Amino acid sequence: MFRYIVRRLLQMVLTFFGATFLVYALMFANQDDPYQALVGERPLSESQRIALNAQYHLDDPFLVQYWHYVRGLLTGDLGTSLTQRRPISEMLAEAWPITIKLALLAVLIAAVIAVSAGVLSGIRRGGVFDNVTLVITLIVLAMPVVVLAPVAQVVFGVQLGWFPVTVTRDAGLWDLLLPALVLGTLVIATELRVTRSSVAENMRADYVRTARAKGLTNKRVIGAHVLRNSLIPVITLIGVDIGALMSGAIITEGVFNIPGVGFNLFRGIRAEDGPLVVGFVSVLVIVFLVINLIVDLLYAALDPRIRYE
Amino acid sequence: MNFDPNAPLLQVNDMHVEFRTRDGVARAVTGVNLILRPGETLAVLGESGCGKSVTAQAIMGILDTPPAHVTKGEVLYRGVDLLKLPEDERRQVRANRIAMIFQDALSALNPVYSVGYQIGELFRTHRGLSRQEAKRRAVDLLDQVRIPDAKNRVDDYPHQFSGGMRQRVMIAMALALDPDVLIADEPTTALDVTVQAQIMGLLAEVQRERNMGLVLITHDMGVVADVADTIAVMYAGKVVEYAPVYDIYAHPAHPYTKALLESIPRLDFKGRGLNVIRGLPPALTDVPRGCPFHPRCAYARDVCRQDPPPPAYQIAPRRIASCHFIREVLGV
Amino acid sequence: MSDLNAVSAVEAPGPAPTGPRHGGSPAKPRSLAGDAWLDLRSSKIFWVAVVLVAVILLMAVWPSLFTSADPRDCVLANKNAGAASGAPFGFDFQGCNVYAKTIYGARDSLIVGLFATLLAGVIGLLFGLTAGYYGGWLDAVLSRFIDVVLGVPFLLAAIVLANRFSTDPDATNIVPVILTLGLLGWTTSARVMRSAVISAKGQDYVAAARMLGASPSRQMFRHILPNSIGPFLVVLTILLGINIASESTLSYLGVGLKGDAISWGIAIAEAGPYIRTTAAPLIWPSVFLAVTVLAFIMLGDAIRDAFDPKLR
Numbered sequence: 032m033f034r035y036i037v038r039r040l041l042q043m044v045l046t047f048f049g050a051t052f053l054v055y056a057l058m059f060a061n062q063d064d065p066y067q068a069l070v071g072e073r074p075l076s077e078s079q080r081i082a083l084n085a086q087y088h089l090d091d092p093f094l095v096q097y098w099h100y101v102r103g104l105l106t107g108d109l110g111t112s113l114t115q116r117r118p119i120s121e122m123l124a125e126a127w128p129i130t131i132k133l134a135l136l137a138v139l140i141a142a143v144i145a146v147s148a149g150v151l152s153g154i155r156r157g158g159v160f161d162n163v164t165l166v167i168t169l170i171v172l173a174m175p176v177v178v179l180a181p182v183a184q185v186v187f188g189v190q191l192g193w194f195p196v197t198v199t200r201d202a203g204l205w206d207l208l209l210p211a212l213v214l215g216t217l218v219i220a221t222e223l224r225v226t227r228s229s230v231a232e233n234m235r236a237d238y239v240r241t242a243r244a245k246g247l248t249n250k251r252v253i254g255a256h257v258l259r260n261s262l263i264p265v266i267t268l269i270g271v272d273i274g275a276l277m278s279g280a281i282i283t284e285g286v287f288n289i290p291g292v293g294f295n296l297f298r299g300i301r302a303e304d305g306p307l308v309v310g311f312v313s314v315l316v317i318v319f320l321v322i323n324l325i326v327d328l329l330y331a332a333l334d335p336r337i338r339y340e
Numbered sequence: 341m342n343f344d345p346n347a348p349l350l351q352v353n354d355m356h357v358e359f360r361t362r363d364g365v366a367r368a369v370t371g372v373n374l375i376l377r378p379g380e381t382l383a384v385l386g387e388s389g390c391g392k393s394v395t396a397q398a399i400m401g402i403l404d405t406p407p408a409h410v411t412k413g414e415v416l417y418r419g420v421d422l423l424k425l426p427e428d429e430r431r432q433v434r435a436n437r438i439a440m441i442f443q444d445a446l447s448a449l450n451p452v453y454s455v456g457y458q459i460g461e462l463f464r465t466h467r468g469l470s471r472q473e474a475k476r477r478a479v480d481l482l483d484q485v486r487i488p489d490a491k492n493r494v495d496d497y498p499h500q501f502s503g504g505m506r507q508r509v510m511i512a513m514a515l516a517l518d519p520d521v522l523i524a525d526e527p528t529t530a531l532d533v534t535v536q537a538q539i540m541g542l543l544a545e546v547q548r549e550r551n552m553g554l555v556l557i558t559h560d561m562g563v564v565a566d567v568a569d570t571i572a573v574m575y576a577g578k579v580v581e582y583a584p585v586y587d588i589y590a591h592p593a594h595p596y597t598k599a600l601l602e603s604i605p606r607l608d609f610k611g612r613g614l615n616v617i618r619g620l621p622p623a624l625t626d627v628p629r630g631c632p633f634h635p636r637c638a639y640a641r642d643v644c645r646q647d648p649p650p651p652a653y654q655i656a657p658r659r660i661a662s663c664h665f666i667r668e669v670l671g672v
Numbered sequence: 673m674s675d676l677n678a679v680s681a682v683e684a685p686g687p688a689p690t691g692p693r694h695g696g697s698p699a700k701p702r703s704l705a706g707d708a709w710l711d712l713r714s715s716k717i718f719w720v721a722v723v724l725v726a727v728i729l730l731m732a733v734w735p736s737l738f739t740s741a742d743p744r745d746c747v748l749a750n751k752n753a754g755a756a757s758g759a760p761f762g763f764d765f766q767g768c769n770v771y772a773k774t775i776y777g778a779r780d781s782l783i784v785g786l787f788a789t790l791l792a793g794v795i796g797l798l799f800g801l802t803a804g805y806y807g808g809w810l811d812a813v814l815s816r817f818i819d820v821v822l823g824v825p826f827l828l829a830a831i832v833l834a835n836r837f838s839t840d841p842d843a844t845n846i847v848p849v850i851l852t853l854g855l856l857g858w859t860t861s862a863r864v865m866r867s868a869v870i871s872a873k874g875q876d877y878v879a880a881a882r883m884l885g886a887s888p889s890r891q892m893f894r895h896i897l898p899n900s901i902g903p904f905l906v907v908l909t910i911l912l913g914i915n916i917a918s919e920s921t922l923s924y925l926g927v928g929l930k931g932d933a934i935s936w937g938i939a940i941a942e943a944g945p946y947i948r949t950t951a952a953p954l955i956w957p958s959v960f961l962a963v964t965v966l967a968f969i970m971l972g973d974a975i976r977d978a979f980d981p982k983l984r
């Protein structure tokens with residue numbers, strides 16, 4: 032276990048530098064005028080240039096710039112937003128709580144539905160329930176969030192009036208339910224399909240036959256033996272899901288006006304607020320990496336074959 | 341359940357099992373008869389694919405339905421037909437009365453639970469013992485099957501044991517609830533030769549101690565000579581010869597048995613080429629008409645290609661064979 | 673977004689196993705491809721997908737077949753008007769014909785989707801072949817690089833990169849979007865190619881070719897590639913659907929197609945503020961976009977199922 036953790040940590044450090052370098056290079060490498068790139072089509076005054084240089088050191092060699100950027104990231108100094116004229120770290124701190132609430136709600140909804148439906152269709156593969164589920168997941172899988180979020184808002188918010196159309200900062204769970212459903216839908220199909228095929232595969236495993244031969248009830252065979260093994264790949268999927276949820280949150284929070292991280296980024300992109308975009312994206316990348324690390328450790332905790340390798 | 345202590349321990353009558361798949365119906369077992377008494381070792385012998393495991397799993401009632409369907413027959417445990425029991429009562433028979441161990445202990449054990457948990461699970465679900473008490477019993481059992489340092493190894497996971505030790509864990513698990521029938525499906529096939537002997541020795545020993553009936557399934561005629569009392573030879577879903585072990589070795593009555601015997605490598609026949617049965621057993625979706633063995637049989641004549649052999653010819657008390665030409669094979 | 677995720681839902685199909693399939697009678701062996709085709713022919717999902725893709729392609733190539741209206745001919749007097757002859761979906765807030773705009777939206781989406789997929793496919797192919805064939809440290813380095821690319825959530829990287837490529841504010845931005853999606857979307861296809869190559873490499877005919885002294889490139893393109901290409905193409909089919917969705921997402925955010933381009937994503941974004949007045953300008957492009965993405969994902973799904981005997 033210890034060796035596994037050390038190896039994963041080293042890998043994570045490597046990926047951290049790789050990924051942040053990638054983001055930084057995508058933004059700044061080989062720009063004719065990196066300052067202009069940061070501010071988009073706005074006119075750029077000399078004093079602004081100086082301020083930007085203090086933050087990004089864009090006149091230094093590229094690697095030195097990158098070094099300043101990483102140091103800023105690690106110390107929480109993310110610069111100032113062009114549009115809001117506030118420290119980006121302050122905006123982030125303000126935006127996190129509601130985004131975390133939204134994401135947790137979404138993950139919870141998705142996991143409960145995906146696992147229960149996935150187990151049901153995995154146990155009876157080829158049955159009516161399984162076939163219906165497969166068709167539904169196919170449709171859901173093909174639903175881009177730019178379709179899902181606005182259409183859900185129109186249908187359930189505006190036309191049916193079941194949910195509030197937009198959400199405020201101190202929104203309760205009920206207000207967040209519709210956007211959380213939208214977000215959850217983005218990951219539900221994959222989770223369900225992985226649960227299903229994992230359960231179906233495990234149902235055929237030899238140890239299930241042993242469990243039956245032990246005279247265990249069907250409930251225990253599936254609940255204790257099949258499920259425990261089937262959930263391992265589903266847990267590892269959460270890492271990937273977080274990436275999908277982050278992307279989805281940009282649109283969903285934008286559509287429902289939820290003042291979270293995604294919403295700020297959404298506004299930043301549309302307003303060509305370069306510093307805000309770079310700062311938010313970088314932090315999201317780090318969050319993504321950390322969650323993936325946690326998921327990997329969880330994976331080892333669940334699978335003794337990894338734990339004791 | 342009204343078990344009759346005077347009835348035979350386990351009796352299988354005319355069992356039929358078929359698999360209904362997209363590619364057609366495979367009749368895996370077509371009329372198997374077996375009988376087992378306390379303390380007896382019955383070896384079920386035959387090439388792979390002849391229906392041994394399916395028979396065993398049908399006795400246990402752990403075949404997946406679908407695709408498997410037991411279409412006919414009886415499985416009598418102390419006079420009670422298990423096939424007619426409601427699932428709940430049948431479940432109580434498993435592990436309590438009839439236990440089973442499998443060929444590949446690594447895949448037969450659940451990789452994510454410690455061996456102690458998997459053994460203890462039996463005590464907890466069937467006997468209602470506490471987690472701690474169940475674990476203590478598990479340690480005792482591991483001790484009994486002679487796993488060194490059982491106290492510490494009880495928390496280890498299956499992949500941390502060697503092949504032989506894993507099979508010992510399986511045996512410990514099967515013995516947990518003191519069953520009086522143990523079905524061992526190729527318990528040594530996946531193991532090294534030296535380990536094979538140890539496991540067979542252990543099985544024989546626990547059987548003697550507990551006076552259990554043991555059904556030993558194998559495709560290796562060499563393994564059974566020392567341990568079996570009775571042998572049932574299976575071919576293409578049927579028992580083709582059924583006899584005490586001495587008679588089988590001394591005078592096989594079925595050409596298939598004879599061919600199997602001749603394929604055993606023997607020290608006293610050094611230098612003589614090994615006589616392996618030519619050809620393969622038939623695909624069960626496509627069994628030849630007449631006697632299913634005829635394409636490979638040295639004794640086959642026209643009648644074998646036309647008519648199936650009489651199902652069970654009583655040669656002597658407790659001796660049965662199914663062939664048109666038993667006398668010729670016996671050489672009488 | 674569902675997009676990147678869908679790639680992983682592909683559950684990377686394994687390379688085609690050789691030898692007769694289980695359960696089949698050994699007397700009349702059929703080829704895997706033949707079997708797969710027999711299966712496909714009887715798959716309803718496959719045929720639905722084929723018909724949908726055909727209609728969408730026709731829409732992209734020959735939109736005037738579906739509508740005689742000009743999507744750019746907008747009359748403010750028609751603002752938010754309901755259905756009329758030639759405009760079954762009504763008009764949007766600028767007085768544009770929603771039906772015509774939706775039909776014409778297929779072309780740019782498809783162009784972006786196709787070329788981005790092609791680019792991703794070429795990169796993935798080269799990456800996967802190289803990593804899988806040479807193995808060793810080269811494979812380790814390339815695989816690590818894939819990990820790094822996957823360390824940045826797709827849309828986040830796309831936003832930054834798309835911003836980079838779009839230099840001319842008045843252009844339609846088609847090329848930048850293709851570059852963005854192509855340069856970021858190749859990882860799954862590379863992984864699938866890599867594992868397909870690794871298992872193809874182990875097979876006898878490749879060993880034979882190597883023994884006979886075939887050069888690495890000859891081995892790769894004559895022997896390994898044809899036997900590894902199936903699962904790779906499945907991934908690309910699905911990626912095509914995903915790229916179309918991603919284009920719309922980027923366009924919706926304002927970093928995708930711009931200016932003169934007609935895109936479902938732009939239409940959805942523009943309709944957003946007016947949903948309380950009229951929902952049609954939002955609903956219809958949404959439906960077309962979802963159905964298009966669905967068609968390609970269904971197509972890939974059906975082919976994958978046909979090729980994967982394990983799932984029968």
Ligand SMILES: Nc1ncnc2c1ncn2[C@@H]1O[C@H](COP(=O)(O)OP(=O)(O)O)[C@@H](O)[C@H]1O
Nearest residue numbers: 359366368387388389390391392393394395624
């Ligand atoms: N799950 C299954 N589906 C279809 N046919 C099966 C299945 N399991 C077993 N069979 C058929 O039953 C026959 C006997 O299998 P088995 O009892 O496992 O043979 P063995 O004597 O080697 O233990 C096989 O040849 C096979 O055709």
Ligand code: SF4
Nearest residue numbers: 631634637644663664
């Ligand atoms: S019945 Fe005929 S073919 Fe069958 S075993 Fe006897 S002699 Fe051989």
Ligand SMILES: [Mg+2]
Nearest residue numbers: 389392393526
């Ligand atoms: Mg067997």
